Amino acid sequence: MRILHCADIHLDSRMSANFDKEEAAVRRQEILGTFLDMIEEAAKAHTDHILIAGDLTDSAKVTATVRNTVLGALRDHPEMKFWYVPGNHDTGEDFLGVTEDLPDNLHVFGNDWETCSLDADGRIRLSAAAMDGTPRVGEGLSLLLNPECFNIVMLHGQAAGYHARSKAETISLSAFRGRGVDYLALGHIHSHQEGELDGRGIFCYPGCLEGRGFDECGEHGFVTLEIDEDTLRMKRHFIPFAGRCLWEIPVDVSGCADSDRMAKRIREEMDRQKAENIIHEGDLIRALLVGKIPADAEKNLLFLRRSMEKEFFHFEVEDRTGIEIDYESFRYDTSLRGEFVRLVEQAEIPEEEKAEILRCGIRELSGEVDEL
Template identity: 45%
Template structure:
């Protein structure tokens, strides 16, 4: 049995500018490097034979000395594990160029297919995508595999239907089917996905190792592949990384009248989705609220921020007016509501917003 860990899109040293506030970005940057070191720890405890990094290990051309030396030290500390590193579209030359010496157990790829026999009956072949003019049929045809082997093929790009690539990072599935691939180890897509390539093989994106910001929701981690070359079979499982997760949770606040009950509803929604205190949570508030409810997104945001690492709140609630409640109200309030209701130049939503503002002002509340 040969055990291979397949990861991709770690994007170490990502600036995270525009993704997280500056302070959290600086922390998260270190956490991403730490996540790679944890992956190496996992490889050790799982007694993996090899780790395949299918592109975008680093995010930019400029790699920090701290991250580069942490990564290369982790590799050097484990000469018993082979690290196969295929560069993606973000990290061309950035990491390897920063190293004084390539660790002995770091295996690199280039623009033509390189082939490594990992064990009897088990072959890993991979290439970094050459620029589009060099990626015609001849490039794919240069991928020659022995169907009697268990064949892993590593590439970084977007798997697309058909036989030709129209985009610079496209990998045409049609050009790869029927070639004897058992496991197409991909990188580039940041969420974990897998599917069938042809009658024989499957393709798999492990997704990024951990979420960088709010957008990278879902489970993140790496793939563990246990290969039995004699039977030409493999077992695949997804190992979730232990770090922070990003969640987007919508919460329906319809009919609720005060912040306390809204907070309760939001926390129930978050609990249902398994949000943990260390997570990045994006809460989307939805539903129709009574126009005169006591609702403060800032208060809700402050409350949630004390419970979770980082909170983003999107308020999509709308105010609704139950006109029957004020039909016979002779007060200024009732008169105001009837006046706004009769204004044909306003939409129903605008009427509700105007009524809410007006009533809050009448009651001396901050608007």
């Protein structure tokens, strides 16, 4: 038996925090396209079941395009069964705003535990419950499983002890230990994470299907399970599937005194990452400028962004540089700039504040202004 486990698709997400209106619109359609492609890929691999562990959409309200295409994709593949447990973004009793005439091959779980057989003999079972707005710390205590079966449990929430993006129902992994769980299929954490549950089972977050911001960098995709129906042994694989990846890439610009030199450093690092097949032209990149630069360095972030933006779908620059001050070089400087540096050096303020004051002051004394 082949099973696909995905979660946190967040269809119709606004994504306005990271991208302009046009980029966000493109990304919304691309994420929908990736989800539809995943279904087609699952069909080609003769997948029997698709588990969606919450947050298929970013909110309970969705566009007609998302509703029609997703429902159409499910109906186009009656050979596969889709199992859905709502998350914290798309809570409600309906599915994509629909309560009637849902596809026959779709099962939506409610707030109470429900166990379903995935095979004809009833030896592979799926148990799940939706969120109801209350913490699920002891949720496993009310779940009864047959230890002779291969037991999959599906929930959406934050496993205790694991960092998540937002406040959500807490899932206590200890509540599921020693209860005959073979695979705890989870959703909510947007990176692929898995670990041992007990001597028998594991827990797994497949992560989101596509990254939507720079807090979701790296590869994203889904997890496949292959279960031998005779021995009930399982093999699992994480499948990278995102159409585009987001990356934050540190670029050391230490010693660079102007934007031209910084741009060359950025290009060198991007070319190196491309050559090593880490990043690709269709990706979304945030270059992180690091290192220490002279206090009077000319640095234009708009110029640096535009120098590379044609190379990628999205490119931006974030400044994390520090200021390098050689106080000795100003010791006997009789100019106004020298006097300014000496006054700041003697001030009883944190070094970080000194660096910023010197950066602004020296540029002002040099007749330069920061970019608008």
